[in-house]
Amino acid sequence: MKKSVPTIRDVAAAAGVSTATVSKFVNGAQRFSPPVEDTIKRVIAELGYRSNPLAQSMITGRTKTVGLSVLDISNPHFTSIVKGANRVAQAHGYTVLLVDTEENPDRERHLLEALSRRVDGMLVFSRLQEAELGWLVEMDRPLVFFGRMPGLEMPTVAGDDQRAAYMLTRHLVTQGHRRFAYLGFSRSRRDEERRDGVRECLAAHGQQLTVYDTDSPSSLEGERICSSIMLGAEHPDALICYNDLMALGFMKAAQTLGFRLPGDMSVAGFDNIQFGNYSSPALTTVDLQSERMGATAMEKLLAIIDGKPTERCTRIEPQLILRASTSCRT
Known part of the structure; x- marks a missing residue:
């Protein structure tokens, strides 16, 4: 015969207290004397009682779920942010609900509005400009935004780019x-x-900068644009890429064209993704502390959910990582 699942009434009867007392204790809504709490804990352990998450959310008004919106989960930078955020969330008993907006601003608002109805708070990446984000501030949800937002009263976590x-x-x-x-x-x-x-920096040293733009922050775009940069009348001797993915794609294409790196050109990026350490040559980059950024943002969000004070803008310090893709000019 299948053993019945213990209920809150079973716990209350065995502990000699009311079901309301057990409910308030389990949900952290009220503290009781040490003997009462010790008795409830012991009975819960003996009976193997597990509280119902749905019932808890009805009592507390919380889902114990937080939303995280990223721009491209295939980018290792965002993967590391998710890892850091999820670690903190799990340590506090929260589940992370992930949304990948896939670099699509047309769908972004719809996805974020749908996400907001299912969570206690949100961590948000967005490509939208500040003037387009006022509706986020008006949402009835705790929110932490990734990146600088000087024009909006919104808690943020950002690297010093x-x-x-x-x-x-x-x-x-x-x-x-x-x-x-x-x-x-x-x-x-x-x-x-x-x-x-x-x-x-270049202005301080009396030097000029040539700027190239791409359609996406991807290795494919870095690879695609390489020939137009390297096969011109005079190619640069130093190329700084928006991120490591673009730099890695560019280096692959440049070497295919017969250029020596860093002999003919030094190349560097941002994010310090794992693949950059294993490319040939290994990629010089700036570590923007992606995993730490995710963890810090989640800590800030959970503090806001709990009504605790937190600083409006938290900056994560960058770290220069020197590898073989850059070298001195002779």
């Missing part, structure tokens, strides 16, 4: 590079910050 780009460019300048190019993705808010960091 402009400083990261300045650091990388300064390193290349000190190596003796003189012809700089930036391979960017202008649809991204972070692209402008990175490009500005490169320009700021």
Whole structure:
């Protein structure tokens, strides 16, 4: 005969308290004397009682689920962010509901609005400009946004992209590079910050920057645009790419065309994805601490959900990672 599943009434009867007392204890709604709490804990363990998540959400008004919106889960940068966020969520008893907007701003609002109805709070990446994001602030959900949002009263976690780009460019300048190019993705808010960091450093050293744009921040785009950069009248001797994926695609195509890296050109990127350490040559990059960014954002969101104070904007410090894809000019 199948053993019946213990209920909250069974726990209350065995502990000699009311079902309301057990419910408040299980859901953390009220504290009781140590003897009462010890008795309830013991009975729960003996009976093997498991609370019903749906019933809990009806009592507390919480789903114990948080939403995370990313732009492209196939990009290892976002994968690391998800890993960090999920680790913190699990440690606090939350489940992460993931949405990949697939770089599609037309679907983004619909997906985020649908997600907001199913979670206690959200972590959001977006390609939309600040003027297009006012509706996010008006949502009746705790929210943390990835990236700088100076024009909106919204909690954020961001890397210091402009400083990261300045650091990388300064390193290349000190190596003796003189012809700089930036391979960017202008649809991204972070692209402008990175490009500005490169320009700021070059201006301080009296140098110019050539800018190329792409249709997507992917290895395929880096590979596609390579010939137009390398087979011109005079190619750059240093190329800074918007991210590591573009840099890796570019390097593959450049080597196929017969160029030596970094002998003919130094190449660098951003994000410090794992693949960059195993390319040939290994890729110089800036580590924007993707996993830490995800964990920090989730900690901030859970604090907001619990009504705890938190700083409005948290900055994650970048770290320059030097590898063989950049070298001194002779």
